[in-house]
Amino acid sequence: MIKNIFVWGLNFKKAPLEYREKLACSKDEARHILPILKFTSRAEELVLISTCNRVELYAIGDDYENVYKLINTLIELKGLTPSIKKYSFFLEEKEAVAHIFRVASSLDSMVVGEPQITSQFKEAFYVAKEVGTLGKILNRIFERALRCSKRVRTETGISKNAVSVSYAAVELIKKIFGNLKGIKVLLIGAGEMAELAASYLKKLQAHIFITNRTYEKAIEIAKKLEGNAIRFENLLDYIHEYDVVLCSTASKEYILTKDSYEKAIKKRKYRPVFIVDISVPRNIDPKINDIEDVFLYDVDDLKEVAQKNLMERLKEKEKAEIIIWDEVEKFMRWLEFVGIEKQIIKLRQEWKEEMEKSWKVRYTIHRVIEEIKRNPESAKALFKIFLQEVTDGNETRRVSNVHNRNNGA
DSSP: OOOEEEEEEEEEETHHHHHHHHHOHHHHHHHHHHHHHHHHHHOSSSEEEOSEEEEEEEEEEEEHHHHHHHHHHHHHHTTTOOGGGGGEEEEHHHHHHHHHHHHHHHTTSSTOOOOOOHHHHHHHHHHHHTEEEEEHHHHHHHHHHHHHHHHHHHHTTTTTTTTOOOHHHHHHHHHSOOOOOEEEEEEOOOHHHHHHHHHHHHTTEEEEEEESSSHHHHHHHHHTTTOOOGGGGHHHHHGGOEEEEOOOOOSSSSSHHHHHHHHHHHHHTTOOEEEEEEEEEBBOOOGGGSTTTEEEGGGGHHHHHHHHHHHHHHHHHHHHHHHEEEHHHHHHHHHHHHHHHHHHHHHHHHTTHHHHHHHHHHHHHHHHHHHHHHGEEEHHHHHHHHHHHHHHTTTTOOGGGGGSSSOOO
16 A cells, blocks of 8 residues: 655745744654654654754655644644644645755755755754654655755756855845954854854954853864954853844744843944844844844844855756656656556565476566566556466567556456
8 A cells, every 4th residue: 555645844935934933843752743643643753854944854655634633742742832833834645745855955945945944854863763653664754855956956056156045144144244354243153054054154254252051162163263252151241242143053942032132232232143043933122123223034034045045946846856756756656557566576475386387487577577577557457467467378469568458357
């Protein structure tokens, strides 16, 4: 029996940031939630991917009832109401597979071609494997998705000058300041997004300062980028010194509040400050934007920058879509083959003795299996032709032609 493939979730195309951040899950949350979801919904396989732009469930199951239960359980576990579903999307079968391949290939990203999604995609599957919710079908999808991603990068120009959300943030800062030489930039957080932004800013000759809850990590990155580290507990004492603040952490609470920044802007003598919060959930209090001379941008504000890059890459995206659907068709043929694996095993077992005695039977069974791999939909007809061939020894029959005769019947 061929299993159903489902995708459900919220992403930047349909769901505003405030809803995505409510559903967002950290790696530790995913480890805790996945086994619960699998047990309560009876989904056979399950992966949860959560990034700043999407929270999505990839599931394998027999029916819609279990999938709906899966979705409702996740919403309940996050303490949300069913109303959030109006911002979600739902895909199945080929469209679901194509979506997963697009995500892995960065064709579904806010900034098409950004490289970070591949590592985030891998991490989501490794977590599922670690907690035991990854099975044969999703594992195969994972492998084929990464193969597809590699083809898109090497066979199209979509990854040339690829930009990430971090890069989009830097582009925004450049637009505001023009020349970044000598500008003092504080990076709050030492994660991948922050480090990537720091490397861009360093090239533009900005002075880099880094703070992180783990001081050793801040020092490590500061050395790498020839910047300076400050202790996280001293953050509010120095926050007034920085022209740009770029925040990217996993904190669930606001790191900077309106009250703290009202004091900081006075110390700066009201010189403008530009803050970019690329964290999900947001780490900077949105009310800070109400303070005069303080300008706050979040992930959704970066859409304008991303859209320009998207327009420049439309032609390359069209080429990539051809690759996506080529890989989808290959996967669907494999999936159909999985549905008749038991019949093939049974065939080999029942004809084991004859295969050992006759090269003709061995050869014919080999041809049957190879043809089924190429054309799984013709399996029933191929099994029928096989029985006729080995029974009457008719050399004029050809297994390889079965799908061309009588519509495979």
